[in-house]
Amino acid sequence: MIPILVRHGIRQKRTRSSWIHDYKVRTYREFGPAAVHVDTEKYRAGLNFLDNHIRVNPTQARSMLVEYFSVVNSFPGHKPAHCVSHSNGTNVTIEFLKLAAAQGQRFGTVILIGSAIHSDVDKSGVAELVQSGVVEMFYAYVSPEDKVIRRLENFPGFYGSLGSKGFHRDGKLYLADPRIRTRTFTGYGHNDYFSRSRVATTIDWINSDLGIK
Numbered sequence: 001m002i003p004i005l006v007r008h009g010i011r012q013k014r015t016r017s018s019w020i021h022d023y024k025v026r027t028y029r030e031f032g033p034a035a036v037h038v039d040t041e042k043y044r045a046g047l048n049f050l051d052n053h054i055r056v057n058p059t060q061a062r063s064m065l066v067e068y069f070s071v072v073n074s075f076p077g078h079k080p081a082h083c084v085s086h087s088n089g090t091n092v093t094i095e096f097l098k099l100a101a102a103q104g105q106r107f108g109t110v111i112l113i114g115s116a117i118h119s120d121v122d123k124s125g126v127a128e129l130v131q132s133g134v135v136e137m138f139y140a141y142v143s144p145e146d147k148v149i150r151r152l153e154n155f156p157g158f159y160g161s162l163g164s165k166g167f168h169r170d171g172k173l174y175l176a177d178p179r180i181r182t183r184t185f186t187g188y189g190h191n192d193y194f195s196r197s198r199v200a201t202t203i204d205w206i207n208s209d210l211g212i213k
Helices: 021-029 049-074 086-101 125-131 147-152 199-209
Strands: 001-005 036-040 081-086 107-113 134-140 180-184
Touching: 001 021, 001 049, 001 147, 021 036, 036 049, 049 081, 049 086, 049 180, 081 086, 081 134, 086 125, 107 199, 125 134, 125 180, 134 199
Parallel strands: 001 036, 001 081, 081 107, 107 134, 134 180
Antiparallel strands: none
């Protein structure tokens, strides 16, 4: 059994809120609930960036930790859990991983799509999570044309630009560790990964990178 924790971002007019449902349905159809367990949880965005940063994201990270233990305790002998998240959901996921690491937990692959975390692997904590053995592999799905993430660069300290730049260190694309990888989807907007014409391809990429396909 492979647990997969999936989290969406802040919904916008062009966001297909059903993408997490699409992922769950298709993954169960292809692999079966005996092989994987997909955990999803919807949440409401805060009043503004500051509210997300101070209240919503930490609350959701703690909720994700509770859900995680509920899932893994239900499946003795499970394989390391994977995480898949989009936009603000990636911020929640990183906070969750740090909480879980403090309790001795270990994870497989983490996929950050259109991520709003800092692009620098040291400032985000990504490098430490990998080097300490908490996470086996990170993937960032990015697009230089992601205008939403590019605008968030104007709010330093709250959000970052991983989703438009990829993993960096000291201002340069990070290539030193093969366990931290950037996948570039040229021409994609922030929500295009889950548009009706592309969601199936995105799900194929996700499950391939998770190693379950």
